[in-house]
Amino acid sequence: MAIEIKAPTFPESVADGTVATWHKKPGEAVKRDDLIVDIETDKVVLEVLATADGVLGAIVKNEGDTVLSDEVLGSIVEGGAAAAAPAAAAAPAAAAQAAAPAAAGEDDPVAAPAARKLAEENGINIASVAGTGKGGRVTKEDVVAAVAAKKAAPAAAPAKAAAPAAAAPVFAAGDRVEKRVPMTRVRATVAKRLVEAQSNMAMLTTFNEVNMKPIMDLRSKYKDLFEKTHNGVRLGFMSFFVKAATEALKRFPAVNASIDGGDIVYHGYSDVGVAVSSDRGLVVPVLRNAELMSLAEIENGIATYGKKARDGKLSIDEMTGGTFTITNGGTFGSLLSTPIVNPPQAAILGMHNINERPMAVKGEVVILPMMYLALSYDHRLIDGKEAVSFLVTIKNLLEDPARLLLDI
Numbered sequence: 001m002a003i004e005i006k007a008p009t010f011p012e013s014v015a016d017g018t019v020a021t022w023h024k025k026p027g028e029a030v031k032r033d034d035l036i037v038d039i040e041t042d043k044v045v046l047e048v049l050a051t052a053d054g055v056l057g058a059i060v061k062n063e064g065d066t067v068l069s070d071e072v073l074g075s076i077v078e079g080g081a082a083a084a085a086p087a088a089a090a091a092p093a094a095a096a097q098a099a100a101p102a103a104a105g106e107d108d109p110v111a112a113p114a115a116r117k118l119a120e121e122n123g124i125n126i127a128s129v130a131g132t133g134k135g136g137r138v139t140k141e142d143v144v145a146a147v148a149a150k151k152a153a154p155a156a157a158p159a160k161a162a163a164p165a166a167a168a169p170v171f172a173a174g175d176r177v178e179k180r181v182p183m184t185r186v187r188a189t190v191a192k193r194l195v196e197a198q199s200n201m202a203m204l205t206t207f208n209e210v211n212m213k214p215i216m217d218l219r220s221k222y223k224d225l226f227e228k229t230h231n232g233v234r235l236g237f238m239s240f241f242v243k244a245a246t247e248a249l250k251r252f253p254a255v256n257a258s259i260d261g262g263d264i265v266y267h268g269y270s271d272v273g274v275a276v277s278s279d280r281g282l283v284v285p286v287l288r289n290a291e292l293m294s295l296a297e298i299e300n301g302i303a304t305y306g307k308k309a310r311d312g313k314l315s316i317d318e319m320t321g322g323t324f325t326i327t328n329g330g331t332f333g334s335l336l337s338t339p340i341v342n343p344p345q346a347a348i349l350g351m352h353n354i355n356e357r358p359m360a361v362k363g364e365v366v367i368l369p370m371m372y373l374a375l376s377y378d379h380r381l382i383d384g385k386e387a388v389s390f391l392v393t394i395k396n397l398l399e400d401p402a403r404l405l406l407d408i
Contacts, residue, residue: 001133002075002141006044007039010069011316017041018185019073020067024056026148030076037073042189043283043319045312056077056148057141064182064219077133077141079391111138113347118143124150134401180260190282197343202379205338210395212354212369215240230296231323237351238274239298241326241402244397245349246270246291249324252390254382256323258344264381273322274302277332278309286322330354336372346381349394350374 007017022029034050057075061067069248086272111119111126115138119126128307165244183191197203219235226235249256249270257266270291273284285305308314308391327341329351339350352372359368375391397403 001078002139003052003054003078005036005048005050005069005074005076006046007052007061007069007073010041011320014041014043014069014316016045016066017067019061019063019067020045022059022063026056026059026074027145028056030054039067040185041316044186044314045228048073048372050076052076052078055145058144075141077132077139077145085235101208111164115140115143116261118147120151122147163230186283193343194340197340201341201343202374203341204379204384204387205374205376206391207336207372207375208388208391209313210371210373210398211359212398214238214399215370215399216354226296230300233296233300233303235295236299237303238302238326239295239313240327240347241351241394241399241400242274242287242293243271243292243295244394245324245326247270247397247404247407248390248393249392250291251388253387255347255390257346257375257381258323259346259378259381260344267323269323271321271323273319273325273345274376275325275327276306276309278312282321283309283314283323284325285309286320288321289384316318325349326351328352330371336374336376339376341376341378347377347387347390349391350376 017039018041020038021038023035024037030036030050031053032050035047036049036050039046039048054076061071061073067073068195090259111129111131116126117138118124119129124143124146126138129138129142130337132142156180175233185370209339215237219237221236225235253266256270257264259265269289272287272290274287275282275284282398285308287293290298295299305314305318307380308318322342323345325339325348327339327348328351329337329339330351334352334380335351335355337350339348341348350373352374354369354371356367357370358365359370360366373391373394375387377387
């Protein structure tokens with residue numbers, strides 16, 4: 001019995017996907033819940049698992065093909081796992097049998113007409129194919145598996161012979177070699193949306209700087225106790241910025257709003273997206289109702305999303321929505337940048353590297369750990385006064401963390 005392998009049901013925000021990688025080959029045995037194929041969308045990579053034990057049959061959608069929601073990708077021949085090995089071993093025997101005359105009185109197995117025709121077209125002796133149909137009947141899927149096994153068997157030896165060549169360097173010194181690879185859907189979508197944001201928004205960036213010493217002293221004093229109290233959750237800087245941002249968003253609701261056609265949508269909650277770099281491109285998982293979260297919950301959420309991003313396990317729901325975004329270029333050493341707003345949001349906060357600089361404090365020069373902050377915003381929705389005041393509020397909250405507790 002053949003079971004269809006279908007693409008996942010995509011949400012409304014995802015139109016289609018691309019077949020990224022087939023992890024199994026036709027004729028190869030699969031077990032229930034084995035990873036069969038990856039589907040790459042413009043947000044995440046979705047894994048398609050086997051729904052039954054058997055043998056991978058025909059592949060309908062090859063790597064690089066575009067697929068729609070619930071579209072058939074291939075099939076699994078249920079219960080045919082044991083037939084995979086005999087089919088592979090039968091390929092040489094079938095060739096020998098074809099060279100010699102058939103034995104007199106040999107029983108002709110029961111096979112479907114379509115299976116017989118396919119076997120003849122591919123030079124397969126129908127008697128060598130193990131039937132998985134009712135009463136041992138040879139089905140078309142059985143022949144497909146046998147054909148795949150026949151093709152895979154001779155290819156195995158050359159693959160092993162070519163293995164030593166892989167140890168050699170790809171590019172020799174002095175060679176002017178170029179390599180062209182297709183852009184992933186995630187990176188292509190990010191590129192498209194960034195260009196659209198710059199084309200469709202009146203985007204402006206305002207800057208300020210924050211003295212990180214109060215936060216650094218607070219973190220240094222309590223980080224061990226914090227980690228012990230909250231079961232291994234480490235206290236970082238991002239949680240303070242998220243907390244300060246959610247407080248500032250309450251005071252300046254326009255920064256937390258978005259434009260929908262001719263309307264302004266004000267959000268009574270703060271879903272903060274945290275930009276994370278992954279091998280497949282930039283992703284922005286969202287902390288839901290961040291204004292209600294504690295520092296420990298924020299840190300735990302960010303750590304979980306970071307691990308999922310590295311492993312390619314982020315779900316579409318985890319990256320959908322968001323009313324405000326924070327990105328930290330300082331992780332990679334950036335001193336100053338102008339982040340691009342993530343539509344339909346109205347603003348994005350950019351963090352940067354912490355550098356010790358001489359600062360004037362009450363008439364004296366003091367060396368302090370300083371960070372530049374950047375707020376890019378949609379000037380159609382947010383006035384300059386609101387943007388500057390929002391950034392100053394974040395600065396004041398970070399330089400005097402007690403304000404977060406006292407709500408002042």
